[in-house]
Amino acid sequence: MKAMYLVNYFVAGCIASSLLGWIASLHPMSFRAIAFLTAAAFIAWGLCWLLDFSVSGWLKIPVANLQAFLLAGLAMAIIGAGVFLCS
């Protein structure tokens, strides 16, 4: 059952990523806004990898969980955006 709940949240992340893609496709301004958001998120993602021990201490979670969360986030973004762009 734990796997099911992780899979459901993963799918929710993928769909959210597709939704961001859809918002970006509505208007050039929204595209810029989403591009800025994506760039900021990517910088934060890289910083989290560099400062993983500090961030895990700040969030009070194990480092392995933080790394798994970061990888899952990247996978969700790639899958969601990929599905939206290929449709």
Place this chain on the structure above:
Amino acid sequence: MQLKMFVLSGAALTLWLAPLTALDKKVGWHKSMQGLSLGAAVACAVSAGNIARKLAEESEIDELKTRAIKADVVDEIGVSVYVSQQQRQQEAELILASPGLDVEENRKALEAIYSNDLQDTASASEHPDYPIYLEVCKSREAGKSPTWIVENILKMGGRKFSEGKAKLQDLLNQFEGEDND
């Protein structure tokens, strides 16, 4: 609850993929439909995830309960075994410490305590006639005649003498036969 979770998961996947792939882009409202379905899909996936998390937590609690019950049972068995062992030891010490009893009686009492749980069938020493047989053996060793034994130990003198003699023969056959086996 599980069915609801599976339905929501399926709905989330369908609402995510179907409008993106199946809708014709020439249709004017396809963008708004995509947005609506993607929003609904996110809601369905998050709801399914929440339900699955709740179920996972419940099953974890059930597992913990089962483990606690098992540990409790094992602990109870351990305590009862320890108590019974201590009780037996105390009984054995009491019997050995009590004055006025001869060694043979002590041995029998201890045997009775330790073999009580193990023996299902009644042995010869637990037979109701066994003490009489022991008396008969003692008398025979002392050189007493069968007539004396019938009259004084079996208490079957006079008219019951022939019956007593048969009983004596039966006793000897029964216990001496078992000893030979």
